[in-house]
Amino acid sequence: MRLLSATSVLLSAAALATVLGLGPVSRVVAGQPVPALAPSGSEQDEQVVVQIRARQFIPATVTLHAGRKTKLVFENQDAELHAFVPVGLFVGVNLNISGNGAPEFGTEGFKRVIIPSSGRAEITFVPEQPGSYPFFCDMPGHEMRATIVVDK
Numbered sequence: 001m002r003l004l005s006a007t008s009v010l011l012s013a014a015a016l017a018t019v020l021g022l023g024p025v026s027r028v029v030a031g032q033p034v035p036a037l038a039p040s041g042s043e044q045d046e047q048v049v050v051q052i053r054a055r056q057f058i059p060a061t062v063t064l065h066a067g068r069k070t071k072l073v074f075e076n077q078d079a080e081l082h083a084f085v086p087v088g089l090f091v092g093v094n095l096n097i098s099g100n101g102a103p104e105f106g107t108e109g110f111k112r113v114i115i116p117s118s119g120r121a122e123i124t125f126v127p128e129q130p131g132s133y134p135f136f137c138d139m140p141g142h143e144m145r146a147t148i149v150v151d152k
């Protein structure tokens with residue numbers, strides 16, 4: 001009985017909120033559902049895999065999301081070394097690199113990671129600034145370019 005009356009009180013409070021126009025917390029604006037606030041944890045983590053094959057980054061455009069914890073994975077399926085050289089993406093951004101690549105850092109932070117044949121590099125970070133960020137491989141003679149797009 002005690003539980004039941006507590007439920008009644010909650011229902012009454014909800015009804016009162018509706019009458020007062022407070023309504024439900026989440027609303028649909030312009031036909032687009034508002035994403036629910038997820039509890040802290042891994043639910044909003046994003047993992048994106050970029051394959052390197054026949055001197056190409058696949059896919060050529062990678063879409064990430066600002067503010068979301070991201071693991072960006074590069075898998076080198078070629079029989080030669082490749083490098084991931086980002087432009088602008090990591091300025092002022094903390095990151096963590098794992099895998100068996102050889103990362104290089106300079107005065108402005110992360111410069112590139114060289115990835116051995118059949119190797120992989122995993123970069124964990126939170127993209128901050130929405131925008132379009134090119135990246136390339138700077139191994140001699142390799143003409144490999146692709147783009148990371150950070151959406152809001």
Ligand SMILES: [Cu+2]
Nearest residue numbers: 082137139142
């Ligand atoms: Cu390359």
